[in-house]
Amino acid sequence: MDMTVAPDLGIGSSIVGKATSRIDGPMKTTGAAEYAADFHFPGMVHAVPVTATIASGRIVKLDSSVAEKMPGVLLVLDHGNVGKLYRTVPGDQNATNSEVRAPLEDEIVRHWGQYVAVVVANTLEQATEAAAAVKVEYEALPANVKASLADYDGKRKSVSKRGDPDKAFEAAPVKVDQTYITPVETHSPIELHASVVVWDGDRVTMFETSQGVVNHRVVMAQVLGLPVENVRVVTRFLGSGFGGKLFPWPHAALAAVAAKKLDKPVKLSVDRRMMFASVGYRPRTEQRVKLGATKDGKLLAVRHDYLNNTSILDDYDEGCGEATPYLYSVANLEVTSGLVKRNMGAPMYMRGPGAVPGLYATEAAMNELAGELGMDPVKLRFLNDTDKDESAGGIPFSSRHYRECLETGAQKFGWERRTPGIGSMRRDGKILGWGMAGASWVALRLPCTAAVEFCDTGRVCVRCATQDIGTGTYTVFAQVAHEKTGVPLDRIDVFLGDSSLPDGPTSGGSMVTGSVLNAIARGAENAIKKLQELAAETEGTPLNGAKVETIAFTNGRLHAKDGAAGSGTSFSDLLKAAKLARISAEGKTLATWEDPKSKGFSLHSYGAQFVEVEWEPEIARLRVSRVVSVIDGGRIINPKAATNQIAGAVVMGVGMGLMEETIYDERTGQPINGSMADYLMATCADAPEIDVTFLNYPDPVMGEYGARGVGEIGLAGIASAITAAVHHATGVRVRELPVRIEDLLESKVV
Secondary structure, X not given: OEEEEOOOOOOOOOOOOOOOOOOOHHHHHHOOOOOHHHOXXXXXXXXXXXXOOOOOEEEEEEEOHHHHOOOOEEEEEOOOOOOOOXXXXXXXXXXXXXXXXXXXXXXXXXXXXXXXXXXXXXXXXXXXXXXXXXXXXXXEOOOOOOOOOXXXXXXXXXXXXXXXXXXXXXXXXXXXXXXXXXXXXXXXXXXXXXXXXXXXXXXXXXXXOOOOHHHHHHHHHHHHOOOXXXXXXXXXXXXXXXXXXXXXXXXXXXXXXXXXXXXOOEEEEOOHHHHOOOOOEEOOEEEEEEXXXXXXOOEEEEEEEEEEXXXXXXXXXXXXXXXXXXXXXXXXXXXXEEEEEOOOXXXXXXXXXXXXXXXXXXXXXXXXXXXXXXXXXXXXXXXXXXXXXXXXXXXXXXXXXXXXXXHHHHHHHOHHHOOOOOOOEEEOXXXXXXXEXXXXXXXXXXXXXEEEEEEOOOOEXXXXXXXXXXXXXXXXXXXXXXXXXXXXXXXXXXXXXXXXXXXXXXXXXXXXXXXXXXXXXXXXXXXXXXXXXXXXXXXXXXXXXXXXXXXXXXXXXXXXXXXXOOOXXXXXXXXXXXXXXXXXXXXXXXXXXXXXXXOOOEOEEEEEEEXXXXXXXXXXXXXXXXXXXXXXXXXXXXXXXXXXXXXXHHHHHHHHHHOOOOOEOOOOOOEOOXXXXXXXXOOHHXXXXXXXXXXXXXXXXXXXXXXXXXXOOOOOOHHHHHHHHHHXXXXXXXXXXXXXXXHHOOOOOO
């Protein structure tokens, strides 16, 4: 894998912007890092859910008498004895739950795998055996888990509109009108969901697999009917989330209820089969895209009408039109959405929600338009680039280098050597296909508070209730603390993932890095100011009596501004002289929508994806062999971690394009490939050669460091670049993911 980062346009020789190994790496590689299911407490017992075997109907009888008499069984929870659980307050943005319905709220079954009871026993084996012994009788009703959404005739919501796209499309000389489909994709992180719950009187601590401990705390307080200060949520490490762990799932509240009733610590781990039914998925989308253009390739009209499935009670909108209104210049545009109810669990955000499946459709349509025009697809995107957000009344972008992404990607990929003829490129007896697509992702700052503390031990502590979901957040905190204080990384301690710490943002939408930086920087500056004041006040120290404004802080030492950095006193000696153990201060980040400096700008990241596939028709073998990804993601704080994020997203894109699809049995509603043996995902063997380039332009509107997130954008555009490459190699235009060998057998290229 190759990595290129443009020269750092930020702070000279600062560690910020330099490739930095993760400070939490040793803990993870030695097994010292504690994930939710690793926590163990004296007397802890185990909970196992009983899941519905129908997709629609109601429970007629639930008989747990046999299970209750089995060895080690302590409790069987069901609708009749679970007690009062509440829904979250509608519209409360600080309490986002995964499902509207409270756990075991009624006896109605709305999807296969829904929890209908929970068995608690002394050991996991005892709980598992007893859960299988719970007998449930159902009155089954017809269930709808049909894959196709084409029969939807319900209401459509207009998401964005300008001009008259229908009239402009009809009059356009060149048109594309196609439907693009993405299937259900199931969240399959290595770490399964788990809850370990411990009560202390009316206070509860929950060790969770959560991408947002602050939100999780508020949700659990509302669901359990507790004051929010009585709930503590801890997620020190997460074995990936990809969106599936953003918000609490029903198992967390059920574990809390069981622990309260038994007055014992309870662990509830969701197994892999349950992961395919009870903790979210990317929903199926069906997107009709209509593009109208002049014969020279200028867009005249864009219509993007999408549908996605959702659960019976929840109104989850995938948001496929997120990037459509602003990515290209067009006077006439409309995006509409529709939600199709199915007897399936609640969908949930998956890496790049909305924009990733949406850009698959719109970028695939742009590639088809290039074909209709006989125009190079890169040139078509150049022609329709824009310097203002036409969806927001023409406001400027905070920073946009989309054209440079396209130019750099084309140059690095060798695009000038592409011959447009189907099957016209060969290497080592294989047919090559080259394709490309654009990418974009929203950039926002969320509110954040961080505390920075100097200790008499010579160590610096940074604290925030955000969490590291495996993306390198611990290291980003340490980098900024080091850059501001000069204290070496091995003397900086970062504490994250605990709701008792200063409030931090949820890890979603690639927003954490851009959100925390300013808070850490201001916290460090405020703490240093306190040290400077302390140095001026403390008798017996070199700076006693000096004016605060004449005191500098360099590499952990306080000294006169006109003196050498090595003079003066260390902060640890100062604290000892002042008889203080520590001194700390907080810093805050304003959300972009609250910051006057952000208003009047459209904030997004951009990228370009170039893909090569190899097609061997003799054995019907297709492989993605090479990917060049160029990203305009603001200033890159840690190129090493950022490159890992893009490379991982590219591999995930290979899975999206060629492999991933959850298939449901329409008779029972269960996912028939609901295991790691049957659900196909890209592995190391499927990983192509990957070249990642960051343009590294700081975004001035995002704050001091100018950083935007990169977790999601690496996935955007990959699938549409793959299908374009497949068409170039085989002549087959695939519009429904994943690409199947059966599709390619239609190819006439030999």
